[in-house]
């Protein structure tokens with residue numbers, strides 16, 4: 348564990364509705380550097396500045412982070428007349444796909460602007476002057492500069508080698524070694540000009556209103572998958588697995604109908620739902636799991652989707668629940684351990700925080716975490732002109748490597764279109 352700096356003995360956190368009447372879109376408020384965001388349909392949280400930061404890895408990473416956040420909250424003087432999920436002290440988090448091996452990042456912003464059910468609030472952590480700065484800083488930023496031409500290069504594996512990995516995975520599945528594994532690949536992008544995260548976030552939010560547009564520590568994306576939301580003792584999740592690209596004209600409907608009737612995709616989806624439900628069940632006294640999936644339609648792909656709800660008993664905090672459910676078979680596989688080992692063997696890359704939980708947590712224990720999918724890691728290389736994109740696919744018996752490669756391309760398109768616009 349490597350906390351960047353020791354927490355101050357006490358911190359003051361003030362939430363105010365002073366900007367309550369302003370309807371400025373949240374994502375236009377964030378600065379170019381250090382943007383923090385979790386926004387869907389214009390509501391959610393944005394933040395900037397760093398009042399505190401924790402970078403952590405190792406087998407107890409999430410327990411360490413939970414203790415750090417609880418300790419920080421206990422030593423914080425809070426004035427929060429708003430009193431809704433996301434008001435008062437908030438930490439944004441981007442957790443590694445493998446928290447034991449890679450670094451997870453937790454950032455407490457100096458300023459958070461939140462919007463929920465049409466009401467807007469501002470929360471300031473730290474010195475009194477920050478509140479005034481927040482008001483000044485909540486003027487919309489200019490975000491329209493073009494980044495020029497984009498050039499793409501293979502990431503860790505070229506497409507043919509990745510298809511070979513998919514075939515190897517199918518062979519292992521057919522030999523009975525496991526039921527499902529999610530294999531991902533990365534794509535490198537270089538632009539003529541530095542990539543402005545604000546521009547990317549705005550484009551993603553415009554094009555993907557059903558997704559959660561997120562940014563934490565230069566990992567930016569619009570995820571359709573909600574790993575876990577906790578509001579008091581109510582838990583909810585949106586599990587996705589099983590995908591088809593969009594088609595032109597009548598072909599689009601044909602693809603949608605085929606997805607809903609595909610035994611392969613329904614099996615792939617079933618593993619993902621079961622992995623979440625089985626992991627969450629010990630923490631719930633009631634669960635509502637629909638008998639079959641619905642269809643989620645996005646501009647680039649359609650997914651099989653299941654919205655799961657649970658009523659929590661006991662006092663496990665949200666990070667403990669996240670540690671229990673992650674990684675689900677939407678991003679890892681079944682059985683989990685064998686799938687994780689095969690990912691390490693076949694993928695040839697470090698996922699970092701791709702496919703890890705990303706979101707926020709408040710001092711009441713409420714929060715929302717998605718899976719960091721359809722995302723780009725801004726690398727800072729070449730003066731901020733480079734990004735690394737990620738996309739993965741669930742592989743089961745019957746998966747076809749060429750179709751899976753096409754699926755990764757359709758998934759990359761979420762960020763590519765936002766960069767190219």
Ligand SMILES: C=C(O[C@H]1C=CC=C(C(=O)O)[C@@H]1O)C(=O)O
Pocket residue numbers: 529531572587588589590650676677678702720721737738739740741742758
């Ligand atoms: C792993 C990814 O997607 C997951 C979520 C939805 C559908 C998926 C699929 O059909 O394979 C994946 O399980 C990704 O977008 O990188």
